[in-house]
Amino acid sequence: MSRPLTARQQHVFDFIVKTMGEFGYPPTRAEIAKALGFRSPNAAEEHLRALERKGAIRIIRNTSRGIRLPNQEPQELVDSTASALPAANIEASPAGLPVIGEVAAGSPILAAEHIDRYCPLPAEYFTPKADYLLRVRGLSMKDIGILEGDLLAVHRTERVRDGQIVVARLDDEVTVKRFKRQGHQVTLFAENADFAPIEIDLRSQSLDIEGVGVGVIRGGNGQALG
């Protein structure tokens, strides 16, 4: 899948490695452009994207100096496991579970423009089956181990029971909470003492249930642990 780097891409990559070794942090687009003699930071931007496509680096979106080397890991001079992955037949799986990032207000969750990428895991790995993975924002569920950036595996359904972790849409905002209902009164509990429960009266407010949480994945595709 990943072709070798072009000469120019290699120059950019080398500069990133050099900068990180020298300064302890990765370069900005402008710094790359200056070092390589570009007049526009956009040239650097496009090289970075090419490098990411080819798996040489990972870009953390909306983050200054958000460049990571996959082999951030100390290099093993002699790879004891002798795996030395050939990278030849690591083809991207055709399908897998779609990963949903930002959800624009008013639009359905499973719209193509929300799909960041795919996670090569069968839907049936979770029970009930997962329909998509939702990238979690905020720390409102941290006490049960659901952190910012985690992927929440979601089973689409509107039928939920008390105590389940639900993905709900409230005032066009998508949120993950623990569900409880008493008559027409629904309470959405955060699992974090800093967040107050949300009370909804179904007679006066609308609440859409998008699904229930059935699993969590963290660390895939470069997201960090800890």
Added chain:
Amino acid sequence: MSRPLTARQQHVFDFIVKTMGEFGYPPTRAEIAKALGFRSPNAAEEHLRALERKGAIRIIRNTSRGIRLPNQEPQELVDSTASALPAANIEASPAGLPVIGEVAAGSPILAAEHIDRYCPLPAEYFTPKADYLLRVRGLSMKDIGILEGDLLAVHRTERVRDGQIVVARLDDEVTVKRFKRQGHQVTLFAENADFAPIEIDLRSQSLDIEGVGVGVIRGGNGQALG
């Protein structure tokens, strides 16, 4: 000449070290404030200045993430005792990543009798690649969202850096902790206020590093969420 750091300053410094080890770049003021619970980024700014006055860090002005550690030693090799575990290697199976449950004292982790089942996820989904999944016992890492029963994706290596989540073998017991080393002294931190850090003197005690944590999976194959 420079006075020792105060406790709070040490916290800030530790967070900087941890962030650099983990992400490859230093934190912003806002990230420090969030991590330490400050409501204002200015609190972080003033701590950084104090750290610079005391020589613990250097600040590059007008530069995002412009923090440098004077002792720029990126990677550290732990192990002095050269554990040399007998590569009891389970081949990368077409079935996916092996899930390791209980690990009997004295036996290598990747022994066939420990394998519960397989998780159908490619090793390369994580970076660096995962070699196996370890079922976590106990709540010592709950503050970073690693709970009892979770599967920790582990990359086999003995080379670890400060701040990483490691799988270590201490007195024939396998444990997951955050790693920190200063000379002969290794500290394994739990991420849970109820657990005290574990101090190891490499001159008198043996510590084997089995690998580093690269991801977490919860909820697969029937395990419940929340």
Added chain:
DNA sequence: TCGATAAGTGGTTAAGTATACAGTATGTTC
């Protein structure tokens, strides 16, 4: 000759970020 990819220029915009200023509160030191 067409289409795709690489490698740029040039400019815009919104978000990320460093940093200044004005306070409050609590210690420790002389």
Added chain:
DNA sequence: GAACATACTGTATACTTAACCACTTATCGA
């Protein structure tokens, strides 16, 4: 008890940076 350092909250501003759009040039294989 005044002087000073630590440890913050809160607000504001300007610079830094990522990311987008429109466009150009050149190369390569079908």
